[in-house]
Amino acid sequence: WQIMIHGESYKPIVAEAAKKSADKVFNRICVTHLLMDEAKENRVAGAVGFNVRTGNYHVFKSKAVVVAAGGASMIFKPRSVGEGAGRVWYAPWSSGSAYGLLIDAGAKMTQMENRIVLARFKDGYGP
Secondary structure, three states: OOOOOOOOOHHHHHHHHHHHHOOOOOOOEEEEEEEEOOOOOOOEEEEEEEEOOOOOEEEEEOOOOOOOOOOEOOOOOOOOOHHHHHOOOOOOOOEOHHHHHHHHOOOOOOOOOOOOOOOOOOOOOOO
16 A cells, blocks of 8 residues: 555646646636537536635636536445544545536436445555
């Protein structure tokens, strides 16, 4: 468990490439709604949100939108008990907000009944 995971430094590499390719980078924006395209049915044309530090409101127009906020965790009670209850491996901050954005925009949410089932092993808290 002390061996470093291969690829853990990908995030800064991808972030640097994104900064070089973009005209402007917006950080700390909480997207609240997706904007639908009036010309094409079932197509997202942008998003609106606010800066969590300054409160400034932003409207983004786009040709394509990728929602990569993750799923939801901590919905089900973990199998770990006692000390292990707070040491689950999945992200405790994934609140399911991406689901809310997509449902509000009219997306058909399928395959939502699938749950991750992990093998458990002695003295381990991860997959």
